[in-house]
Amino acid sequence: xxxxxxxxxxxxxxxxxxxxxxxxxxxxxxxxxxxxxxxxxxxxxxxxxxxxxxxxxxxxxxxxxxxxxxxxxxxxxxxxxxxxxxxxxxxxxxxxxxxxxxxxxxxxxxxxxxxxxxxxxxxxxxxxxxxxxxxxxxxxxxxxxxxxxxxxxxxxxxxxxxxxxxxxxxxxxxxxxxxxxxxxxxxxxxxxxxxxxxxxxxxxxxxxxxxxxxxxxxxxxxxxxxxxxxxxxxxxxxxxxxxxxxxxxxxxxxxxxxxxxxxxxxxxxxxxxxxxxxxxxxxxxxxxxxxxxxxxxxxxxxxxxxxxxxxxxxxxxxxxxxxxxxxxxxxxxxxxxxxxxxxxxxxxxxxxxxxxxxxxxxxxxxxxxxxxxxxxxxxxxxxxxxxxxxxxxxxxxxxxxxxxxxxxxxxxxxxxxxxxxxxxxxxxxxxxxxxxxxxxxxxxxxxxxxxxxxxxxxxxxxxx
Amino acid sequence: xxxxxxxxxxxxxxxxxxxxxxxxxxxxxxxxxxxxxxxxxxxxxxxxxxxxxxxxxxxxxxxxxxxxxxxxxxxxxxxxxxxxxxxxxxxxxxxxxxxxxxxxxxxxxxxxxxxxxxxxxxxxxxxxxxxxxxxxxxxxxxxxxxxxxxxxxxxxxxxxxxxxxxxxxxxxxxxxxxxxxxxxxxxxxxxxxxxxxxxxxxxxxxxxxxxxxxxxxxxxxxxxxxxxxxxxxxxxxxxxxxxxxxxxxxxxxxxxxxxxxxxxxxxxxxxxxxxxxx
Ligand SMILES: Cc1cc2nc3c(=O)[nH]c(=O)nc-3n(C[C@H](O)[C@H](O)[C@H](O)COP(=O)(O)OP(=O)(O)OC[C@H]3O[C@@H](n4cnc5c(N)ncnc54)[C@H](O)[C@@H]3O)c2cc1C
Ligand SMILES: Cc1cc2nc3c(=O)[nH]c(=O)nc-3n(C[C@H](O)[C@H](O)[C@H](O)COP(=O)(O)OP(=O)(O)OC[C@H]3O[C@@H](n4cnc5c(N)ncnc54)[C@H](O)[C@@H]3O)c2cc1C
Ligand code: SF4
Ligand code: SF4
Ligand code: FES
Ligand SMILES: [Mg+2]
Numbered sequence: 001x002x003x004x005x006x007x008x009x010x011x012x013x014x015x016x017x018x019x020x021x022x023x024x025x026x027x028x029x030x031x032x033x034x035x036x037x038x039x040x041x042x043x044x045x046x047x048x049x050x051x052x053x054x055x056x057x058x059x060x061x062x063x064x065x066x067x068x069x070x071x072x073x074x075x076x077x078x079x080x081x082x083x084x085x086x087x088x089x090x091x092x093x094x095x096x097x098x099x100x101x102x103x104x105x106x107x108x109x110x111x112x113x114x115x116x117x118x119x120x121x122x123x124x125x126x127x128x129x130x131x132x133x134x135x136x137x138x139x140x141x142x143x144x145x146x147x148x149x150x151x152x153x154x155x156x157x158x159x160x161x162x163x164x165x166x167x168x169x170x171x172x173x174x175x176x177x178x179x180x181x182x183x184x185x186x187x188x189x190x191x192x193x194x195x196x197x198x199x200x201x202x203x204x205x206x207x208x209x210x211x212x213x214x215x216x217x218x219x220x221x222x223x224x225x226x227x228x229x230x231x232x233x234x235x236x237x238x239x240x241x242x243x244x245x246x247x248x249x250x251x252x253x254x255x256x257x258x259x260x261x262x263x264x265x266x267x268x269x270x271x272x273x274x275x276x277x278x279x280x281x282x283x284x285x286x287x288x289x290x291x292x293x294x295x296x297x298x299x300x301x302x303x304x305x306x307x308x309x310x311x312x313x314x315x316x317x318x319x320x321x322x323x324x325x326x327x328x329x330x331x332x333x334x335x336x337x338x339x340x341x342x343x344x345x346x347x348x349x350x351x352x353x354x355x356x357x358x359x360x361x362x363x364x365x366x367x368x369x370x371x372x373x374x375x376x377x378x379x380x381x382x383x384x385x386x387x388x389x390x391x392x393x394x395x396x397x398x399x400x401x402x403x404x405x406x407x408x409x410x411x412x413x414x415x416x417x418x419x420x421x422x423x424x425x426x427x428x429x430x431x432x433x434x435x436x437x438x439x440x441x442x443x444x445x446x447x448x449x450x451x452x453x454x455x456x457x458x459x460x461x462x463x464x
Numbered sequence: 465x466x467x468x469x470x471x472x473x474x475x476x477x478x479x480x481x482x483x484x485x486x487x488x489x490x491x492x493x494x495x496x497x498x499x500x501x502x503x504x505x506x507x508x509x510x511x512x513x514x515x516x517x518x519x520x521x522x523x524x525x526x527x528x529x530x531x532x533x534x535x536x537x538x539x540x541x542x543x544x545x546x547x548x549x550x551x552x553x554x555x556x557x558x559x560x561x562x563x564x565x566x567x568x569x570x571x572x573x574x575x576x577x578x579x580x581x582x583x584x585x586x587x588x589x590x591x592x593x594x595x596x597x598x599x600x601x602x603x604x605x606x607x608x609x610x611x612x613x614x615x616x617x618x619x620x621x622x623x624x625x626x627x628x629x630x631x632x633x634x635x636x637x638x639x640x641x642x643x644x645x646x647x648x649x650x651x652x653x654x655x656x657x658x659x660x661x662x663x664x665x666x667x668x669x670x671x672x673x674x675x676x677x678x679x680x681x682x683x684x685x686x687x688x689x690x691x692x693x694x695x696x697x698x699x700x701x702x703x704x705x706x707x708x709x710x711x712x713x714x715x716x717x718x719x720x721x722x723x724x725x726x727x728x729x730x731x732x733x734x735x736x737x738x739x740x741x742x
Contacts, residue, residue: 211550259686276507278727
């Protein structure tokens with residue numbers, strides 16, 4: 001064979017770090033057709049593709065890549081969509097290094113095939129061209145309510161609608177999309193892409209009721225007993241922000257990551273005063289935590305005009321839970337990492353605004369139950385950094401509104417709804433999936449849960 | 465879209481809207497609130513449910529024009545609509561038969577105190593109402609309040625109507641009558657609620673206040689609305705808005721209410737220079 005297989009992925013063009021740290025446009029620009037074909041040619045088309053096992057929804061990876069190699073992008077996207085309803089989203093935000101690409105055989109000697117990039121390419125190609133008509137089964141006469149319009153709810157709704165059921169989504173906020181709209185920033189996942197996917201859903205006949213807080217405006221019990229729904233899927237996510245519980249967290253200038261990102265993404269505070277929602281970012285910002293949420297908050301702070309942005313994290317670089325690509329991007333844009341460091345209190349000025357943060361240095365000790373070496377504080381290592389904004393991004397817990405207001409719905413110790421592998425809860429007729437069941441996880445896992453539940457709900461409805 | 469079916473100008477800069485929102489009206493209870501957003505570019509602002517009509521699917525809100533969003537809202541009239549209107553949010557006020565209760569509404573706080581007063585009266589309490597405003601012009605719903613109280617006391621800061629004094633002055637007089645008071649509920653500006661809590665504290669009269677912290681989602685997702693109550697952090701939108709006035713850290717609330725003062729001024733300036741959205 002004459003083909004000389006490069007050991008590295010073909011680079012994907014990106015906005016220059018200096019320029020992009022000041023705008024909210026998408027950072028990664030995507031492959032063109034030629035590069036996509038070249039990248040596809042790196043794939044060995046394995047007989048037993050390990051990559052596929054790494055994907056939570058088992059996208060037929062070698063098959064769609066084969067179509068890209070042949071330049072048949074229409075078939076490639078159809079192949080992907082057989083398993084994954086939101087490829088334009090997943091290609092952008094999946095932690096590929098832990099999933100599909102993490103398993104690719106090419107990764108043993110060089111870089112894995114850029115599966116996410118290829119998936120994104122195929123999806124964007126289709127979006128640009130206009131989506132093909134999707135077949136919908138004849139109406140079954142069954143009604144399903146989906147609570148929450150994040151990736152779990154959207155996927156569940158799409159699958160059920162395709163099977164001919166009448167689906168209504170109830171969403172608490174004024175737009176659908178969940179974290180894809182309010183959490184993940186525009187520069188990583190343009191909102192028009194999410195909206196296109198949601199339009200596709202309405203084309204399938206799914207009705208979306210925004211401004212409907214289930215547990216307040218209506219309860220799950222009422223949906224089943226009074227509103228005539230035959231089944232309910234709960235995909236309300238992990239929306240409850242965790243705080244550190246240290247002194248000074250209610251000072252002016254301390255945000256939860258949820259508030260910081262919601263103001264910016266959902267409410268478009270970066271366009272204030274053209275848009276009405278304000279946000280306040282000082283010169284020096286400390287972001288607590290090192291997951292995707294923390295990276296997003298840090299990079300958002302830069303774009304809102306902060307001069308210095310620190311990621312403050314108790315463990316070391318190896319343990320940072322964020323996607324590798326986002327850590328690189330954050331670093332390139334000038335975010336500074338204060339590792340093995342944990343804040344002990346936030347200090348305010350005489351008017352109650354943040355002026356500094358006291359921290360403690362840590363070192364790595366023995367591995368804990370998660371297998372990661374646990375951080376141990378170094379006595380007497382206190383030091384203070386000057387900051388005027390603190391963003392707490394140490395995780396979210398399941399939203400308690402639905403569990404609290406639904407009869408017979410059991411929850412676990414952390415407030416997560418208990419469900420079996422198909423999403424069946426302890427209440428008949430009620431399924432749940434996504435972050436509300438697993439705690440904060442990933443987009444593709446939430447979609448996988450929505451998919452499994454849709455299948456189980458379909459079987460339940462047809463047997464009923 | 466949520467249609468404005470009725471507009472009434474209650475006082476200079478205080479307006480009443482009846483909004484068509486059947487899903488909210490069906491569940492609304494005294495003490496709860498809604499969040500509305502005027503249009504695509506608007507911010508989400510909370511307003512208390514001042515009244516509701518389940519049959520007609522109406523929710524009454526009363527707002528005071530204080531900044532960009534409320535002034536823009538004030539330009540709307542019957543037949544116009546707002547793009548988003550969600551609720552009922554928050555925990556309803558706890559209503560039971562306490563005995564003798566005092567319900568205090570200051571300024572625009574007269575609106576939210578009304579449904580609570582009515583519910584407490586319907587629950588069989590002896591209800592003393594106290595309402596106060598800057599001056600006669602700013603007072604509204606006096607007759608409505610009178611209809612749901614056993615006794616209604618009215619005061620104005622400048623003495624332009626009935627008497628001169630703050631609602632706390634009237635409250636002190638009521639306490640001085642020496643009859644047992646089982647509960648005080650106060651809604652109004654933060655300094656007023658703080659002052660009421662200080663009046664009742666030495667007498668250990670249980671005092672409920674309704675907080676109005678800055679909000680975004682109103683569902684417990686963002687934490688913007690947090691407040692220290694008895695040393696614990698609570699979210700006003702899901703744990704409140706009613707709290708024990710003797711435990712609330714009012715100084716923290718007043719400080720947090722000012723977070724966006726500069727931006728709010730800027731937004732208002734821009735709004736008043738232009739002509740709204742054009
Ligand atoms: C800032 C940020 C960045 C992230 N980055 C990544 C990433 O790069 N890659 C990745 O894979 N994952 C990422 N994640 C995680 C991922 O977004 C979530 O795991 C995923 O969105 C969970 O989906 P879900 O459908 O379970 O819930 P959500 O997306 O949280 O959606 C839940 C929806 O339900 C609505 N809701 C809640 N309560 C009610 C109610 N009572 N009534 C009606 N509606 C209700 C909410 O408003 C929301 O719209 C990120 C998360 C955040 C916050
Ligand atoms: C539970 C609750 C119930 C309320 N009920 C009423 C009511 O019945 N009638 C009424 O007139 N007002 C009520 N308010 C206050 C009302 O929300 C604010 O007056 C309004 O948001 C001001 O917006 P603005 O743009 O006009 O003014 P701005 O100039 O932007 O703000 C004026 C002040 O209002 C507060 N505020 C600003 N933005 C918000 C926000 N997003 N959420 C909450 N407060 C904010 C701040 O303290 C600010 O300094 C209530 C607030 C809460 C939290
Ligand atoms: S959905 Fe995510 S994990 Fe699966 S193949 Fe696509 S990018 Fe990889
Ligand atoms: S493991 Fe890698 S090389 Fe093999 S089929 Fe999957 S993507 Fe292609
Ligand atoms: S307003 Fe967001 S948590 Fe209360
Ligand atoms: Mg405002």
